[in-house]
Amino acid sequence: MSHTHSAGFIAGYSLKAHNTFGFDVRAQFACQIEHEAQLMAAVRDPRAAGLQRLVLGGGSNVVLTGDFAGLVLLVALRGRRVVREDDAAWYVEAAAGEPWHEFVAWTLSQGLPGLENLALIPGTVGAAPIQNIGAYGLEMGERFASLRAVELATGAVHEFGADACRFGYRDSFFKREGRDRFVITSVTFRLPKNWQPRAGYADLARELAARGGPQGALDAQAIFDAVVAVRRAKLPDPLQLGNAGSFFKNPVIDAAQFDALKVREPELVSYAQPDGRVKLAAGWLIDRCGWKGRALGAAAVHERQALVLVNRGGATGVDVLALASAIQQDVLARFGVELEAEPVCL
Numbered sequence: 385m386s387h388t389h390s391a392g393f394i395a396g397y398s399l400k401a402h403n404t405f406g407f408d409v410r411a412q413f414a415c416q417i418e419h420e421a422q423l424m425a426a427v428r429d430p431r432a433a434g435l436q437r438l439v440l441g442g443g444s445n446v447v448l449t450g451d452f453a454g455l456v457l458l459v460a461l462r463g464r465r466v467v468r469e470d471d472a473a474w475y476v477e478a479a480a481g482e483p484w485h486e487f488v489a490w491t492l493s494q495g496l497p498g499l500e501n502l503a504l505i506p507g508t509v510g511a512a513p514i515q516n517i518g519a520y521g522l523e524m525g526e527r528f529a530s531l532r533a534v535e536l537a538t539g540a541v542h543e544f545g546a547d548a549c550r551f552g553y554r555d556s557f558f559k560r561e562g563r564d565r566f567v568i569t570s571v572t573f574r575l576p577k578n579w580q581p582r583a584g585y586a587d588l589a590r591e592l593a594a595r596g597g598p599q600g601a602l603d604a605q606a607i608f609d610a611v612v613a614v615r616r617a618k619l620p621d622p623l624q625l626g627n628a629g630s631f632f633k634n635p636v637i638d639a640a641q642f643d644a645l646k647v648r649e650p651e652l653v654s655y656a657q658p659d660g661r662v663k664l665a666a667g668w669l670i671d672r673c674g675w676k677g678r679a680l681g682a683a684a685v686h687e688r689q690a691l692v693l694v695n696r697g698g699a700t701g702v703d704v705l706a707l708a709s710a711i712q713q714d715v716l717a718r719f720g721v722e723l724e725a726e727p728v729c730l
Contacts (some may be wrong), residue, residue, distance in 0.1 A: 393431055393455075394417065402458060403443035404506060405550060405695045405704065406626035411438075411456040418460050418479075420569050424539045438730065439567050441481065441508030444628055445515060447729040449701030459510055461569055464490060467579075475529055477572040479508025484517075488608070491575065497604030498527055498575035498608040501582050503611040503675060506622060506629060514558040514633050516551040516728070520585040520611055525551035529574040533558075533566040542566070554633050554726055565729075581607055618689045626695030627686070631708060632666040632723045645719060666715075666723055667691040673714040684706040705729060 397414035400406060404583050413435070416424045427433060436454030440446070447481070461479035464487055474496050478487045484507050488499045501522035505512075516525045528551070531544050550557040558566060581602040583592055591610040617695050620627055634655075637645075642662040649672075653665040670690040671674065677687035682699035683706070686692040693704055712723045 393429065395425075397439070397456065399443070399448060399456065399525075400454070402456075403438050403446055403448050404622035404626060404628055405447065405699075405701070406622070407448050407527040407695070407699075407701050409448045409451050409701070411452045412454055414456040414458055416458045416460050417567075418462070420461070420492055420534065420541070423457065423534050423567055423569070426455070427534075427536050427539055431455075437564060437565075439564075441511045442506055444485065444506035444509060444622070445727045446555060447628065447701045447704055447725075447727050449705060449730060452730065457567060459508065459567065459569075461510075463570075466494065466496070471577075474537070474575045475572055475575055476575060477570055478509040480508060480568050481569050482509045483507075484509055489571075491669075492604055492608055496575045497579045499573065500604040500608040501588075501611055503608045507569050511547055513551075513556055513568060513571055515554045516556050518554070520588045520614075521582040523551070523553075525549070525556075526573060527573045529572040531568055531571045533562075533568045537565065539704055551621060553636070559728075567693065579604065583607060583610075587618075619692060620686055620688075620694060625686075626699070627692050628727045630691040630726055631693045632670070632691055632711075633726050634663050634666045635721050635723060636661050636663045638662075641720070645721075649719070651667075664721065669719055669723070670711055671713050673718055675677075675711050675714065680707045680710060685711070701729070 393413045393415050395413055397411045399411055400408045417423050432455050438452055438454060438456045441459050441460060447472055459481045461481040464478040464482055466474055467477045476491055476496060485504050487509055488503050491499055501520040502517060505517050505519060513526050513531055516523055527555055533542050533544060535542060560578050583589055588610055591614050595610060636657060638661050653668040655663040657663055667690040675685045676690040678685050681703050682696045683703040684694050684696050686694050693707055708725055715721055715723050
């Protein structure tokens with residue numbers, strides 16, 4: 385068995401096609417993972433001993449600031465299937481290397497709604513739980529059943545339920561303690577049979593209204609199409625303009641800080657949270673500081689969406705981090721709010 389799944393290590397491998405910013409950096413070694421057994425082989429390969437490891441799916445949530453001295457595991461596991469159903473839900477499994485958007489489209493084609501609000505989010509299925517992706521009123525964690533992950537140190541396969549994943553806002557066990565310790569190989573989603581549309585989000589509601597569908601006739605495909613339209617209008621295509629989507633998390637502050645800020649900034653965009661705290665719109669804060677459309681060298685803030693930092697061509701990861709840092713300083717100086725970067729910076 386180990387014979388057919390020996391790890392194919394490629395030295396000096398370019399990661400340009402494996403990060404959505406399009407940074408032209410190289411990996412000391414890279415290995416394409418198409419079967420779980422190849423993952424075990426790569427981890428146990430003597431050439432990998434003592435090397436730092438990086439797991440890459442679509443590379444849509446990573447800032448590579450230079451060549452990577454270590455082994456990059458390129459997750460290319462494919463496959464998707466309906467695993468089972470019970471009275472309340474369908475359970476659908478997808479391999480970690482499946483492109484997320486294609487997987488969402490496939491679930492709808494199978495008549496299984498529930499993920500439509502997460503259409504067009506870049507990246508792979510395996511990356512989705514790491515930062516508990518969310519958009520337009522839905523977080524992936526609400527549709528999550530379980531995942532399989534391989535522990536790199538031992539090669540052991542573990543099954544994680546929702547509690548073990550410790551999902552938070554753009555956060556999970558795999559982004560914190562589990563980072564670099566596990567490789568997610570497949571994810572199973574629970575899609576409720578009693579489907580309810582989530583169409584309350586302002587941008588989405590506007591797009592649906594513009595499309596003229598009566599609220600009663602809202603189906604999952606209509607929401608999917610509207611989400612795709614809204615995202616395309618706001619966010620640049622990484623193939624045309626390198627980016628990693630939203631670069632900053634929306635900050636959450638306590639009520640007292642919010643009340644004081646609101647007096648100074650009456651137009652402050654905010655969303656009340658169940659715990660009494662208040663979430664602010666990071667894009668609005670950045671825009672208010674005059675950064676929308678501005679550049680530092682070849683790294684720039686997108687002119688239509690201040691949350692998105694872009695590579696105008698030839699920017700490095702260092703350039704992007706310098707821009708991010710300048711924005712963070714301005715927002716802190718004006719609003720007293722710290723912005724946290726969403727992508728993993730290496």
